[in-house]
Amino acid sequence: MALRREFKPALLAAAPLAGALLVMAAGAMLIASGATPSSPERFMRLSLALPSPVIEISHFASSVLGLVLVMLAFGLRARLDAAWAASIAVLFLTAILSLSKGLIWEEGLILAAIGTFLAPLRAAFPRKAALSQMEVSPGWLLSAGAAVAGAGLLGLWFFRHVSYEDQPFWSTMVDGDVARSIRAWAGAALAFLGFGVWRLVATAATPRVIGEDDPDFERVRAILAASESAEPLSNLALFGDKRFLFSESGRSFMMFGVRGRSWIALGGPVGQRDERLELLWRFREMADAHAARPGLYGIGPDDLQDVVELGFSIQKIGECARLPIQDFAFEGQTRAKIRRAWRQVRDGGAEFEVIPPGGIDAILPELAAISEEWLARQSGGDKSFALGGFNPSYLREFPVAVARWEGRIVAFANLWPTASRDAFSIDLMRYNWAAPKRIMDFLFVELIGWGREQGYAYLDFGNAPLAGLEDRPLAPVMTRVGRLMFDLGEDVYNFQGVRSYKDKFHPNWEPRYAAAPAKWAIAVLLADVSLLSSGGFAGLTRRPKKSEVPAPKKAEPPVEPLVAEALAARDPAPRTA
Template sequence: MSRNTLANLALLGDKPLLFSESGSAFIMYGVEGRSWIAMGDPVGRQEETAELAWRFREMSDRHNGWTVFYEVGTENLQVYLDLGLTFVKLGEDGRVLLETFSLAGHERKDMRHVLHKLDREGCSFEIITQERIPAILPELKRISDAWLAEKNTREKGFSLGFFSEDYLTRFPAAVVKREDKIIAFANIWAGAGKEELSIDLMRYLPDAPHGLMDYLFIRLILWGKQEGYKWFNLGMAPLSGLEDRALAPLWSRLGAFVFRHGEHFYNCQGLRQYKEKFDPEWKPKYLAYPGGFSLPRILANIASLISRGLAGIITK
């Protein structure tokens, strides 16, 4: 079990895994066009990272492919430099330090208002343990189908989770109920040693009360704090201001594909502003790639993997 919640994407079952010789570390990856794309940094023992990254590079070289590491942090940048890769900054991970998170003070009055409003409307928050998930899967499927239809979208993959019974039964879930019926859910990703808490899917009924997304996030952050987790990871958000000029055309078209929970917002900057209100600490996330003129094709390959084919990009 990794301290980084992103490692849970390996449980989707849609990506091959390349293991280190000892079996103590792995890279999850996908292949699209010439791009051999590792999802995140290698997972597992840090001392095996370099050897594993080189094996991935050699494997892609044998197929005349481009070696790509998507959505990586700063910890292994030297390893990727040694592989001959260059970098472009994709965005930033927003992480809330739970020890200091509080609803007290003037700046949190809107959050308090959301909780009081939805409580008055009969909403309640509950954690459903992993062993209880199979019993509520039909309810979750009904909500998920309605959410997809209302958003006029379809399931993604690779860097984003999708509704799968096998996948969802591997985690606990946070749910919001009204009149004892589930109206929203999110599957919970927990990192080893309670280092980090996050969610992947967040879905709710089209007629859910206004502010439900806030309600679920706030209640889950407070629950994580009570349970002793160190960080709540809000996921990646686009760069702010002039930093993202080079990637702005891509993000304007593909933001819903590359950012977790991006489909809830009209544009990428709306997603960033939403996450800002939780006062997170931002950590840069990069794309490591071979450089040259390959970037547009690599970005298109990544988008195709996430959207499960080019048709998904066209139809959302």
């Protein structure tokens, strides 16, 4: 008994992988068995005991169930309790079918032995997700496809002496080994096709979205207001489109979005530093329990140690510009252009003001008009998830910086504060055609002074996507592809323009990363972030119609093209043009 207690944890730990390999091998064996000839002597004895339809149905069902076992093997690897129960049932059923299809008792014994091995290992499969929520990786689908294709080739080799090439397919559907082989292989192939199509539309179960009318939304506000560890980006928690995982103390949270089977946390945990690692583990475990694919987007260097603890793969996705503002000065040649632009707009009559959250309602109609005009000139429309959008209830949560020209608001930006006063940032930055040239340069300079007065250490300019990636021979493939896009993708997105515009303020550049359990999953994660932020494929591909774009009120454009493009794209997730 003592020996059993010592070895039980090791056996339970090894059971998911061992069971998956055994069940997958059993499934491949059944598919191959269905594609190969039966033993004539055994088949003759069986035909005397069972009706022919029973034999044919058993042969066909055995091959289809072989593919089912190959698929269930992934569920065993993922520790799904439903996959464990289904695998045992299918194994014992196919053990019986092995006898009724051709008295293949060796095959039946192997299947029954695997089922007997799995039966007492229920504790090794604790996940409660249903089979309909099971994620199947591309590699596993490829393995199943290879098993089906291999069985077909095996059948062709065994029956190479049979001349059926010039016959219609249905003419082979008569009793005989050739017919049984073709039926079994075709059934497995059609089952595999159906499974693949189903996985395209099936999604994992998801927690509910917490909106502004939910009692938990007030918990989010309270955590942000007292957070020890929060980036300005954490304020997107108040947009009303996120799901949340709270710490046991209720003093920290993680926010995430869901697309298909992807659960994507935006940034790291928010709240207390000593609760960060525990929240990350709980997020991964909760996604695992729902058979979902977890990922982290937009994390910084401070998060990496904890993310490595999770066993995640990490990929750099760009850099974030953070400008120290307490000692910021415009003197010297390095910031001469910014200084001249600010003075030109200020001396022309521009006025700057930061409106507190309580005063937003009074200016909302003006802001809405500016936003509508600005959006009419942009591709993709308004954003969400990793980007802020024009939502009145969301704007009421924050101070809003406005620039007035001739007494009217012509540009605005809502501000993301942090409780620690380490950094603040700008979310929406929108202006209309009545704005003078370089109005956003003016707004940035004024915000530097405002932030200094408020006691902030940094102004966060947001991310420059794909910036800072190295094209070296030994660099990861995704890094080299990202660098190639940065160098050659200006027609798709103004990567270099964004980096160049922010760099003229001479900020400090910090790397930003994405992370997922597997390297291949990071590419899926980034695609899902773009779709979540853009509202799906329709939003991602939307282009402004010429009739929607208002004609300029001045002979020359109001903002430099580089500034306009850079500011339109300054948010953490790329806006694809």
